[in-house]
Amino acid sequence: MLGNFEYCNPTKLYFGKKSILKLETELAKYGKKVLLVYGGGSIKKNGIYDEVVGILKKCGKEVAEVGGVMPNPTYEKLLEGAKAAREFGADLILAVGGGSVCDYCKGVSVSAHCKEDVWEKYYERFEEPDCRIIPVGCVLTMVGTGSEMNGGSVITNTAKKMKVGMVFGEEVFPKFAILDPEYTFTLPKYQMVSGIFDIMSHIMEQYFSGDDDNTSDYIMEGLMRSLIHSSRIAVKDPRDYEARSNIMWTATWALNTLVAMGKETDWEVHMIGQAISAHTDATHGMTLAAVSLPYYRTVMPYGIKKFARFAVNVWGVDGKGKTDSETAQEGLRVMEKWMREIGLVLNAGELGVTSDKLGAIADSTLITQGGYKVLTREDVIKILGESLVG
C-alpha cells in the first residue's frame, strides 16, 4: 500500500544534444562568482571544459576551480572544497562530471557556511542544513547515480573507512542540470557498464522491499526493461544516441525519489558495495555487480513472490507450470547471463577484495532494515565470500 508521503522535485532539466547552450539562461539567475568543480581532468581532453569555461567567460563570470574530485570523494577533499567556496564567496557551484562530482558539490554547498562539524552533522546524524546553502548546477558527463536530480551526497571518510550516503531535502537538490547524451560517448566502456549496473541496482533496491502492489513497482519494471534493452545496444555501439539517451533518462528517474514514494526500500547492496569501496577504492557500480547475485540469492526465499514477479515482468520468464521458487531462480539466472553479456565484474576478487578483508568489510557495512531479510554480520561475510568465487 502506498504510505503517506510528500513529493517535490524542482530541479530544472535541459536534456538533449547541445543542451549546454542552455547554460547561459541559467547562469543569468545567479551572481558573478562561479566555483567550477570537476574530476580527474577528462573534461580537459574531450573539450567539455573549454566549452563550459567559454560560456562562463561570455557571461562575465568570475571563476574559481576545484579539480581532482576523485571517484569516491573523500571528506578531506570536501573540506578543501568548502573552504575554497567560502573564501571565494561562490554564488553558484557548477559541477561538471558524473555522480561523484555532483554528490561532492552538494556536500560543499551545505558545508561552506556550516559552523558545526560537517561529518558529524550531515554524515553521522543525517541532519538537514541550517546554514546558507550555495546553489548547485550540474553538467552531467557520466550516467548512473541520478545525483543531478536528487539530494544524495555520498562521501568517504578514509580515516574511519566509512563511505556514507546522506540524502538531503529538496533545498539541496541541484537547481538545474544539463544532460547531453553525447557527453557520455567518450566514457570508457568499464565506466559506462558500471554506471548501467548502478542504475539497475538503484531500481532493484527500491523494488525488492515490501509485499504490496504499488504503481511504483510497475514504473520500476518499465524502467528496468528499458535499461536492459538499451544496455545491450550501448555495449555494442557506445555512440548509439537512442540507447545512450534512454540510459541517461532512466538513470535520472531511477533515483530522483519518484519510485520510492510511499514504499519501503532496501539499499543493503549499496551498503555492502560502499564498504568494499571504502576498503579498496573500487568503482562503485562494479562493487554492486559483484555482490548482487549472492545477496539476492540469500534474501530470495524471504520475498519469493516479488522475485517471481521480477522474473516474469522484467526478464520475460514464462512462469507457467513452475513454482514461484523455480520462476524466481530462473529470473536470477537470466539476469546473470545479461550481467556477463554486458561485461560486469561478478567476482569481488577483481576489485581488490581478498579473503582476509571480509571481516573488516563486514564491519564497515551498515545493516538496513527495509529488505526481505535483515542481514547478520555472518550473512555479509558469506555474501562477500560467494562473490570471491563468482
Add this chain to the structure above:
Amino acid sequence: MLGNFEYCNPTKLYFGKKSILKLETELAKYGKKVLLVYGGGSIKKNGIYDEVVGILKKCGKEVAEVGGVMPNPTYEKLLEGAKAAREFGADLILAVGGGSVCDYCKGVSVSAHCKEDVWEKYYERFEEPDCRIIPVGCVLTMVGTGSEMNGGSVITNTAKKMKVGMVFGEEVFPKFAILDPEYTFTLPKYQMVSGIFDIMSHIMEQYFSGDDDNTSDYIMEGLMRSLIHSSRIAVKDPRDYEARSNIMWTATWALNTLVAMGKETDWEVHMIGQAISAHTDATHGMTLAAVSLPYYRTVMPYGIKKFARFAVNVWGVDGKGKTDSETAQEGLRVMEKWMREIGLVLNAGELGVTSDKLGAIADSTLITQGGYKVLTREDVIKILGESLVG
C-alpha cells in the same frame, strides 16, 4: 529517439490519508486573502468543505468563494471567477474539487490581471501569460486529469461550441496539491470509472505516436498495467485504499508532462471527445471511452508494431505464432472486454450524440498531427458513426 526537451515540475504534493492537515503549512506561505473555488457542492455534503474552511479560519485567512464550477467549465464562468479574484485581491486561489475545478482555477489565475481578451490570448493563440499570476493550490477530490501537477486548462466556449485545452508552462502549475485517496471514496461509480478511462486515454494518446523505442514507452506500459489492475479492484470495492491510491498516483504521472518528454504525442481522441462534450455536455472520460475503439481500429494499420507491442506488454497477449496484425487486434479485443467489465460507455448515443449531430461534432473537432494517421473530416464522422452502434 528522445528529442531535446526541458523538464521542470515544481508542484509540491502531499499524498495520503489526512494529508489535508498539511494545508496549514502551505497556507503560511501566502497572503491573507484566499479565493475558495469548488464545483457543484458535493464537498458540502461529504464534509470536505467544512474541513477546508475550518483550516482557513484557523490560519486567519479572509475567504471569498466561487462555487458552481461545472464539469465542463465555461468561458463565461471563467470571466466571472477572474473578476471575483481581481476585485477580492486574492493572494491564493484554492481549488477544492477534480480536474475541472483545477483547470478552471489555473485559467482564473492568469486571467484576473490580464488586460487582453482572455479567450483569444490563451485559448486561441495559446500564449503564455505576461501579467501577474495568482498562485493556485489544489485539494483533489476526484481523480483523472492530472491537473493537480500540470499546466493544463480546458475551457468550453459555449457560444463557439468549442472545448479547448491550453497547456501553460510551469509558472502556472499549482504550487501545491493535496491528494488524499479517501477523498475520492464517495464519488459515484460513473464518475470514478470515467476518471479511470480519462487516465488510460492520457497514457494511450502519448503512447500511440512515433515509432521509436523510448524509456517513456516503458514507463507508460507500467502505468497502464498498474491502472488496469487497480481499476478492477476499485470497481468491486470503491473503498479499497490500495487500489484508489494507486489510481490517484497513476493519474498524476499519466499527465504531469513526464511521459511526453522527448516524444511525439497524439491527442486526437481527446479532440473528438471534447467536441462531443461541447455539443452534449457529456462526462469527459465517457466521451473518450465511446470513441476510443473505433478510433484505434482506424489508425491501427498505420502503427501496427506499436499496437502489437501494446497487446503483449500491456494486455498480456501471447504474440507467438501470430502476425503483428493478429496480435494487435487481439489486444484491442482484450481492452474492449476490460472496458465493458468496468462499466464504461461504449456507445456515444448514450451520451446524447445523435446521427444528425455527427457533421457538427466533426466540424468542432481539432485535427492533430502526432498520431499514426492524420484524420479527415470523413474519418471523424465514420468513427462517431461506429460509436453509435458500439
